[in-house]
Amino acid sequence: MLTFTIRRLLMAIPTLLFISLIIFLILDLAPSDPTANLPLTIPPDVRADIRASLGLDEPIHIRFALWLQQFFVNEPLNLFEHWTGWNFGGEDRTRVISWQTRSPVVDIIAQRMPQTLWVVGTAYIVGILIALPIGIYSAYRQYSIFDQAGTFITMVGFSIPPFFSGVLVIVIFAVQLQWFPSVYDTTHVVIGWDSFVIQIKQMILPVMVLALQITSQISRFMRASMLDNLTQDYVRTARAKGLKESTVVLVHVLRNSMIPVITVIALGVPQVFGGAIITEQVFKVNGLGHLLIGAIQSGDLPTVQTLTFIFAVLIVLFNLIADVLYGILDPRIRYD
Amino acid sequence: MFDDSTSRRKLVSVSGLKMYFPIRGGLLRRHSGDVKAVDDVSFDIFEGETLGVVGESGCGKSTCGRAVLRLYDLTAGTVLVDGIDISTMGQGALRKIRPVMQMVFQDPQACLNPRMSLADIIGEPLVEHTRLSKADRLARIYELMDAVGLNRDFANRYPHEFSGGQRQRIGIARALALNPKFIVCDEPIAALDVSIQAQVVNLLEDLQKEFGLTYLFISHDLSMVRHIADRVAVMYLGKIVELAAREGLYRDPKHPYTQALLSAVPEPDPVAHDTANRTILKGDVPSPSNPPTGCNFCTRCPQAMEICRQLDPEFREVEPGRFVACHLFNENETAG
Numbered sequence A: 001m002l003t004f005t006i007r008r009l010l011m012a013i014p015t016l017l018f019i020s021l022i023i024f025l026i027l028d029l030a031p032s033d034p035t036a037n038l039p040l041t042i043p044p045d046v047r048a049d050i051r052a053s054l055g056l057d058e059p060i061h062i063r064f065a066l067w068l069q070q071f072f073v074n075e076p077l078n079l080f081e082h083w084t085g086w087n088f089g090g091e092d093r094t095r096v097i098s099w100q101t102r103s104p105v106v107d108i109i110a111q112r113m114p115q116t117l118w119v120v121g122t123a124y125i126v127g128i129l130i131a132l133p134i135g136i137y138s139a140y141r142q143y144s145i146f147d148q149a150g151t152f153i154t155m156v157g158f159s160i161p162p163f164f165s166g167v168l169v170i171v172i173f174a175v176q177l178q179w180f181p182s183v184y185d186t187t188h189v190v191i192g193w194d195s196f197v198i199q200i201k202q203m204i205l206p207v208m209v210l211a212l213q214i215t216s217q218i219s220r221f222m223r224a225s226m227l228d229n230l231t232q233d234y235v236r237t238a239r240a241k242g243l244k245e246s247t248v249v250l251v252h253v254l255r256n257s258m259i260p261v262i263t264v265i266a267l268g269v270p271q272v273f274g275g276a277i278i279t280e281q282v283f284k285v286n287g288l289g290h291l292l293i294g295a296i297q298s299g300d301l302p303t304v305q306t307l308t309f310i311f312a313v314l315i316v317l318f319n320l321i322a323d324v325l326y327g328i329l330d331p332r333i334r335y336d
Numbered sequence B: 001m002f003d004d005s006t007s008r009r010k011l012v013s014v015s016g017l018k019m020y021f022p023i024r025g026g027l028l029r030r031h032s033g034d035v036k037a038v039d040d041v042s043f044d045i046f047e048g049e050t051l052g053v054v055g056e057s058g059c060g061k062s063t064c065g066r067a068v069l070r071l072y073d074l075t076a077g078t079v080l081v082d083g084i085d086i087s088t089m090g091q092g093a094l095r096k097i098r099p100v101m102q103m104v105f106q107d108p109q110a111c112l113n114p115r116m117s118l119a120d121i122i123g124e125p126l127v128e129h130t131r132l133s134k135a136d137r138l139a140r141i142y143e144l145m146d147a148v149g150l151n152r153d154f155a156n157r158y159p160h161e162f163s164g165g166q167r168q169r170i171g172i173a174r175a176l177a178l179n180p181k182f183i184v185c186d187e188p189i190a191a192l193d194v195s196i197q198a199q200v201v202n203l204l205e206d207l208q209k210e211f212g213l214t215y216l217f218i219s220h221d222l223s224m225v226r227h228i229a230d231r232v233a234v235m236y237l238g239k240i241v242e243l244a245a246r247e248g249l250y251r252d253p254k255h256p257y258t259q260a261l262l263s264a265v266p267e268p269d270p271v272a273h274d275t276a277n278r279t280i281l282k283g284d285v286p287s288p289s290n291p292p293t294g295c296n297f298c299t300r301c302p303q304a305m306e307i308c309r310q311l312d313p314e315f316r317e318v319e320p321g322r323f324v325a326c327h328l329f330n331e332n333e334t335a336g
Helices: A002-029 A044-053 A060-084 A105-140 A145-159 A162-176 A193-230 A233-240 A245-274 A277-283 A288-297 A301-329 B003-007 B061-068 B091-100 B118-129 B134-147 B152-156 B164-176 B194-211 B222-228 B246-251 B256-263 B270-275 B327-335
Strands: B010-025 B030-046 B050-054 B076-081 B101-104 B182-186 B214-218 B231-236 B239-245 B316-319 B322-324
Touching: A002 A060, A002 A301, A060 A105, A060 A301, A105 A145, A105 A193, A105 A245, A105 A277, A105 A288, A105 A301, A145 A193, A162 A193, A162 A277, A193 A245, A193 A277, A233 A245, A233 B101, A245 A288, A245 A301, A277 A288, A288 A301, B010 B061, B010 B214, B030 B061, B030 B076, B030 B214, B030 B239, B050 B061, B050 B222, B061 B076, B061 B182, B061 B214, B091 B101, B091 B118, B101 B164, B118 B134, B118 B152, B118 B164, B134 B152, B134 B164, B164 B194, B194 B214, B194 B222, B214 B222, B222 B246, B231 B246, B231 B256, B239 B246, B239 B256, B316 B327
Parallel strands: B050 B214, B050 B231, B101 B182, B182 B214
Antiparallel strands: B010 B030, B010 B076, B231 B239, B239 B322, B316 B322
16 A cells, blocks of 8 residues: 555645646646736836836746746745745745735735635535535435435535525525524634634634535435345345344445545545635635636736646545545455 | 154244335326245245245345345234244344344355445444454354355455455355344255355355254255255245155155156256157246236146136145145045
């Protein structure tokens, strides 16, 4: 297993370099202009100077190499110096700078990450906790009223986009009932019980919207996987052994059914980091999805490039984690 | 041999056993018919004997075996095991009786939980039904592994690491764990290599002698049933058409279906093979969801009479210990 993991990590390096090149090329081909949002009164030659000051007049391979150096050498060194307090004598090291704010992209990401993890991460956990029992029970009582209702609700959850369900819950719970705020306040600091309650209240609506989608997806997987296993012969063997029905379902069937579901859950984690672009937008959660959409709109290529690349790293990493989990959970799979 | 069996104790007594599976169709999944997998079957099994059940694929042999162990909820009929009526018992109460009756399944790969080690598979019934200490349990697991001829070093391996024959031994050891009196062997050798079949059948015979077991041996291999069974029941389309002591049945089959079945057994002698007078049945087995009126076999029977298409023949004793369901013998009886 260890050699497999190391081999996969080594193989990930060329993969990720290739991905970063593709992202860079796509962004370069896109007809976006970082000066497009500036006032129209600025004359064209000044605009050209602004572009030159951003380094856009350099040929593409130079710009890509510079980004590689900034992201893979300068930023890690910087981080290392920051953590250890040592100095490698690189005061003039250029960092990946956002064209919008002129501050280092990595610093902005570090600021935005907690909001996303709180809201989207909570939604992910809540969604999984609701989805698993629903999936298990609907499979165990296939075609029962519970199963039919569950199928209906998950279909609704699948098919209603968050820009609709988000606005809908705002109209119901924030405008009509006035239970929860419609906007997530990222400057809110939890210092005591009262502020904690406010934090929970402002999280409920975005978490609800996201959890609906996550629950729908995972409960369907859980149900399908349980159904697969419930009809297997070893379940009959377990019943013939005279085991309790709860042992048969929750030990024999569930353990085997969890293998594909855990993989799906692991593969979904990068989405948590990626943020929910639309939901963050609807509830004004100042997270990574919000950052990405803003950066795309203003043609802030370094931010878009860096964020997208970090997502790619997470996806590659969690694919590996899913594979390793598979090997741990299923004794039939051996990688060495 | 058979004559004195009436004085022996009946361990299992089945009467009027019916197992129908509902067919649901249409938009609302309405009950539109039944698959009559087992339709009014009665037989007794005496302590210490082996009752063979033969018949072609889909005739209800396996369903019958599972129904006798109450792995299904019966449609009708009574099943007495060791003097206890289990036909309407709830699954909770049934659990306490499970140790008495066990099953060896057809597919040794599918019937073992892939995520449990051999020791866990064999030991689980002990955990569930006994209060053995951990050390005693392990001792019992080793004892069972010795009994079925498995190396003790294999205890921590998983089912997929074994060959088919070894897996079937695991299944047998599992079934033996709680000292059952009655074991249903559901085609235990059908999925095995011919060279392994003999080993497993001999093992079953040895275990029967050693532990005084009673078997219901389900197979479509007529020669193997001839080898292991004391009495043989022949099934066709959910019904037993003939039930007799082994020697009598193989020497002088009464029912036209039994005759056809036995004439299909391959003959090792080439000369006899070429000159054999075979009864070749025409047509296919009718659907068990829509059996013919009258005798189930009348559509293919070479000796079908008018009455066969109208009246279902009674399953009656034509000679002591010899039961046949055929109008030919009803007539003989009335004529003679």
